[in-house]
Amino acid sequence: MINRAVLVGRLTRDPELKYTTNGAAVASFNLAVNRQFTNSQGEREADFINCVMWRKAAEIFCNYTHKGSLVGIDGRIQIRSYENQQGQRVYVTEVVTENFSLLDSKPKEHQQNNAGQVSTPGDPFANGGQSIDITDEDLPF
DSSP: OOOOEEEEEEESSOOEEEEOTTOOEEEEEEEEEEEEEEOTTSOEEEEEEEEEEEHHHHHHHHHHOOTTOEEEEEEEEEEEEEEOTTSOEEEEEEEEEEEEEEOSOOOOOOEEOTTSOEEOTTOTTOSTTOOOOOOGGGSOO
16 A cells, blocks of 8 residues: 655645644644646646644754745645534544655845855855965865
8 A cells, every 4th residue: 555645835824833742743734736737717726735744853844944935745645533512523634744855945145245246154256256376285185
C-alpha cells in the first residue's frame, strides 16, 4: 500500500502551534496549491489543503514560515473523525507532514556602496569594480 502526498504551495495564514497535554508540539496550517490548468474564464484555481506537523519539526516550521511562505511538504493523507458539540460526526482530511522544504529565497540585507552598486554586508568582491590585490599566500591551493 502507498499513501504519499508531495505538495508545493503557499501558506494561507501563519501556522498555528499548539502543545498536547503530554507536551508534544503540533502545528496546523493550510496550503494553497495551484492547479495545473485554468477554468473556463482562463483563471487558475487553487486547492486549499489542511496540513499538520508534529514535534520538533512543527516548532522549526512555525519559526521560519509565515502567511505567504512558499513551502514544499512530503507526508501522508489521513482521514479522522470526531463528534462535534451538536452530536454530529465530522470527518477531517489532512496531510500529516513528515518532511518540509522552505522554498522562498532568504531575505538579504543590502547596502549601497559609493558607486551606487548593491552588495551584501561582508562581500569581499564589492569594491565598485576595482581590481583586488591577491597574493599567492592568500590562495588556499
